[in-house]
Amino acid sequence: MKDYITVIGGGLAGCEVAYKIATNGIKVKLYEMKPVKFSPAHYSENLAEIVCSNSFKSNLHTNACGLLKEELRFLNSLLISVADSVSVPAGQALAVDREKFSKIVTEKIKENKNIEVINKEIGGNDIETIEQMTKEGIVIIATGPLTTDNLSKQIASITGTDKLYFYDAAAPIVSKESINMGIAFYGDRYTQERAKNEDIEEWKKRQNKIGSYINLPMNKQEYENFWNELVNAEVVELHKFEKKEIFEGCMPLEVMAKRGIDTLRFGPLKPVGFTDPRTRYASICTCTVKTR
Numbered sequence: 001m002k003d004y005i006t007v008i009g010g011g012l013a014g015c016e017v018a019y020k021i022a023t024n025g026i027k028v029k030l031y032e033m034k035p036v037k038f039s040p041a042h043y044s045e046n047l048a049e050i051v052c053s054n055s056f057k058s059n060l061h062t063n064a065c066g067l068l069k070e071e072l073r074f075l076n077s078l079l080i081s082v083a084d085s086v087s088v089p090a091g092q093a094l095a096v097d098r099e100k101f102s103k104i105v106t107e108k109i110k111e112n113k114n115i116e117v118i119n120k121e122i123g124g125n126d127i128e129t130i131e132q133m134t135k136e137g138i139v140i141i142a143t144g145p146l147t148t149d150n151l152s153k154q155i156a157s158i159t160g161t162d163k164l165y166f167y168d169a170a171a172p173i174v175s176k177e178s179i180n181m182g183i184a185f186y187g188d189r190y191t192q193e194r195a196k197n198e199d200i201e202e203w204k205k206r207q208n209k210i211g212s213y214i215n216l217p218m219n220k221q222e223y224e225n226f227w228n229e230l231v232n233a234e235v236v237e238l239h240k241f242e243k244k245e246i247f248e249g250c251m252p253l254e255v256m257a258k259r260g261i262d263t264l265r266f267g268p269l270k271p272v273g274f275t276d277p278r279t280r281y282a283s284i285c286t287c288t289v290k291t292r
């Protein structure tokens with residue numbers, strides 16, 4: 001049995017697990033194929049690259065995402081401590097400067113004496129398979145949704161399944177010039193909630209700050225027009241490798257809308273957490289756009 005643990009993949013999961021093992025005094029060999037080979041979505045040579053949204057979602061303790069992050073802080077998570085140190089304004093959410101985030105995580109991993117980073121694709125041209133590796137010691141596979149084809153085949157053969165899926169939905173981009181700021185307003189959802197350990201004066205001051213999100217309030221008629229346009233809109237043609245299978249946890253907006261006229265206004269466009277400053281009432285629906 002080898003005296004180290006093998007971690008394959010130096011993304012978010014691989015870095016967290018490698019660091020946790022190493023800080024417990026156990027040696028780690030961390031295999032990361034970059035910069036020798038890049039997946040279609042990875043560009044940076046750094047570890048823990050964030051490929052899409054820079055938001056880690058809510059920091060509030062009143063929802064599961066916020067609680068999970070707080071638990072990770074208690075467990076001395078490397079990624080959350082780095083994320084907190086490079087956070088950017090995003091209301092009650094934890095969003096990060098992605099370049100700084102990956103750079104600092106890479107430095108922390110590389111300066112840890114118990115971690116050896118090896119830039120190599122596992123399942124590539126070499127003959128070593130994960131099946132052989134697991135016979136010699138503990139192997140953690142953290143190669144993410146864009147695991148290379150050869151490694152995917154090996155995982156499929158070990159697990160006896162040919163169904164390894166990755167679901168994604170592209171975020172729509174709204175150009176700022178197209179937004180009528182006479183109607184839209186800046187505001188962060190749930191700013192009225194006090195954060196953990198937040199002083200009452202700090203909380204009051206925060207209420208007067210300009211929010212990080214632009215919100216587009218709609219009345220009943222506007223919402224119905226929006227819904228009609230959305231469900232009848234032209235959609236992107238799928239690539240040959242894409243299958244039209246829907247993951248309930250990350251669903252395209254137009255698919256959600258097609259489930260019923262009220263689905264969006266009880267879901268991502270729910271008009272709660274703030275009021276329309278023009279009327280001081282909640283609107284029928286609020287479409288929130290994250291500013292970049």
Ligand SMILES: Cc1cc2nc3c(=O)[nH]c(=O)nc-3n(C[C@H](O)[C@H](O)[C@H](O)COP(=O)(O)OP(=O)(O)OC[C@H]3O[C@@H](n4cnc5c(N)ncnc54)[C@H](O)[C@@H]3O)c2cc1C
Pocket residue numbers: 008009010011012013014031032033034038039041042048049050051052053120121122123124142143144145146147148151168
């Ligand atoms: C286009 C796209 C958009 C996404 N958008 C979001 C989003 O908005 N929000 C969200 O929460 N999640 C999003 N995801 C999912 C996102 O990938 C995960 O949240 C997160 O990155 C998963 O972390 P991970 O460590 O599992 O994988 P990754 O961060 O992908 O890390 C895996 C690492 O393994 C390496 N690797 C792969 N195969 C091998 C191999 N054979 N040998 C050695 N190294 C290998 C890769 O180079 C990579 O560095 C998106 C993913 C993609 C691809």
